[in-house]
Amino acid sequence: xxxxxxxxxxxxxxxxxxxxxxxxxxxxxxxxxxxxxxxxxxxxxxxxxxxxxxxxxxxxxxxxxxxxxxxxxxxxxxxxxxxxxxxxxxxxxxxxxxxxxxxxxxxxxxxxxxxxxxxxxxxxxxxxxxxxxxxxxxxxxxxxxxxxxxxxxxxxxxxxxxxxxxxxxxxxxxxxxxxxxxxxxxxxxxxxxxxxxxxxxxxxxxxxxxxxxxxxxxxxxxxxxxxxxxxxxxxxxxxxxxxxxxxxxxxxxxxxxxxxxxxxxxxxxxxxxxxxxxxxxxxxxxxxxxxxxxxxxxxxxxxxxxxxxxxxxxxxxxxxxxxxxxxx
Numbered sequence: 500x501x502x503x504x505x506x507x508x509x510x511x512x513x514x515x516x517x518x519x520x521x522x523x524x525x526x527x528x529x530x531x532x533x534x535x536x537x538x539x540x541x542x543x544x545x546x547x548x549x550x551x552x553x554x555x556x557x558x559x560x561x562x563x564x565x566x567x568x569x570x571x572x573x574x575x576x577x578x579x580x581x582x583x584x585x586x587x588x589x590x591x592x593x594x595x596x597x598x599x600x601x602x603x604x605x606x607x608x609x610x611x612x613x614x615x616x617x618x619x620x621x622x623x624x625x626x627x628x629x630x631x632x633x634x635x636x637x638x639x640x641x642x643x644x645x646x647x648x649x650x651x652x653x654x655x656x657x658x659x660x661x662x663x664x665x666x667x668x669x670x671x672x673x674x675x676x677x678x679x680x681x682x683x684x685x686x687x688x689x690x691x692x693x694x695x696x697x698x699x700x701x702x703x704x705x706x707x708x709x710x711x712x713x714x715x716x717x718x719x720x721x722x723x724x725x726x727x728x729x730x731x732x733x734x735x736x737x738x739x740x741x742x743x744x745x746x747x748x749x750x751x752x753x754x755x756x757x758x759x760x761x762x763x764x765x766x767x768x769x770x771x772x773x774x775x776x777x778x779x780x781x782x783x784x785x786x787x788x789x790x791x792x793x794x795x796x797x798x799x800x801x802x803x804x805x806x807x808x809x810x811x812x813x814x815x816x817x818x819x820x821x822x823x824x825x826x827x
Contacts, residue, residue, distance in 0.1 A: 500664050501701075509701055510667040510674065516697035517677035522547075522684070525554060527676070532604045532629035533564045533595075539624045540587050540616070547683070553582055564604060568595040576752060576811040583778075583814065585750050590616025608634050627671040635662035636675040640682025646714035647686060650703040720780045727783055729756040729819055730765050730790040737801040739792060740816070753813045756787075757799050764793035772822035776815055787819045 501509070521527070524547065526538035537558065541550045557578050561567040567575065572592060579588035594614040598604050605611050607630075612622035623634035637645075642658050645651070649661060667674040685696045691710050693699045704710045732739040740754045741761050759765070767788035776783045802810065807820065 500661070505701065506665070509665070509698055510670075512697050513677045513681065514667065514670060514673055517673060517680055520684075521676070521680055525551060525558075530629055532625055534558060535629045536617075536621070536625045537591070539621050540591055541582060543587065543621075544584050545582055550582075553579075564595040564598045567592055568599045573752060573811055577809065580753075580811055580817070581814055585753070587616060606630055608632055624675065627675045629672070631670070631672045633666060633668040633671045635659070635666040636679065637662045638679060638682075640686070641675075641678045643688065643714055644678055644682045644686045647691070647704040647710055648698070648702050650707060650709065650713060652713065652715045723781050725781055725783050727758065727785045728767065729758060729785060729787050729815075730762060730767070731756065731771055731787050731819070731823055732762075732765065732790050732792050733804070734792060734801070736804055738804050738807070739796065739799045740802050741797075741799045750813060753811045754802065754816060755813050756816055756819055757797075761797055761799060762790075762793055762795075764795060765790045772825070774818050774822055776818060783815075785815065785819070787822055 500506075524538075526534055529535070538550070538554055541554055541557075545553075560578055561570060561575070570592070572589070575588050575592050576585060579585060582588075594616055597614055601610075605614075608622050608626040611617060611625050612619065617625075620636060620638055623636045626632040626634050627636060635641075637655075637659050641662060642655065645658050645661050645665070646653075651657070651661075662678075665678075681696070681698075685692045689711070693702070693705050693710060696702070696705075699705050702710070704713045730739070739757060739762075741757055743749070743751050743753050743755065745751050757765070767790050769789045771787040771789055773784060773786045776785060812820075
């Protein structure tokens with residue numbers, strides 16, 4: 500680890516840069532632990548630009564943990580629709596209910612960590628940003644910054660130890676945000692902007708001319724291309740759909756358009772359009788077909804089209820609606 504003088508220069512230089520260059524993000528305008536917690540959960544698996552409108556809409560409808568705890572789960576999921584990974588919304592509501600039982604949002608790292616759906620990273624982020632507690636945050640951006648600073652390909656455990664040593668205990672919240680900001684805007688995965696980096700002179704990988712070699716690249720999984728066909732069965736202002744069961748592993752309670760497995764007697768009559776959808780390494784090409792209602796509807800139900808916006812629809816269902824509406 501660096502000597503004390505270098506560590507002090509690093510901290511002060513990074514904090515001064517962050518104070519001047521940080522992005523104006525809605526969750527940075529508050530110290531409310533609920534809002535900060537919401538932002539951290541949303542930013543898991545979601546880009547900042549995409550998360551902002553969802554954050555603002557969700558917070559407008561559920562402005563505090565009490566409102567979230569008391570809300571109908573279906574409405575919570577509807578406001579989350581489009582972000583994916585719906586277990587995050589369910590865990591947030593469960594955690595909000597626990598916080599209500601506690602009588603207030605916990606002010607210490609250990610208790611925050613015990614909330615449903617909260618791991619080390621989220622607990623450290625909320626504890627430091629909301630309460631300025633000295634817990635280092637290590638996400639992918641921070642891990643990349645540290646890997647380059649020390650030209651290290653060490654395991655995550657060692658990276659976390661270095662993060663703890665770098666942390667400015669007097670300004671923990673701003674320091675953690677500065678490290679994340681540095682990774683998100685300057686120390687990029689490819690072609691890092693070293694000339695604009697406030698701590699480039701302290702970076703070992705930069706000094707060696709190896710900044711693009713750290714951290715070690717991950718082996719990418721091969722994409723899997725899949726064709727799917729959805730039935731668009733409409734009658735007198737109603738649309739046929741099926742609902743995922745409450746105990747489903749993925750997106751329980753969400754509505755989907757039927758496929759051949761749900762309506763084996765249905766016959767596709769006219770193609771209404773196609774679209775693409777990606778989930779991890781799976782790349783779907785989805786075709787929407789107009790079909791007549793079979794005699795046996797199985798587990799499908801008629802939904803009023805005018806009420807679709809009030810229901811938790813899967814992203815694929817919503818994309819299909821746009822395809823069909825665009826044709827009309």
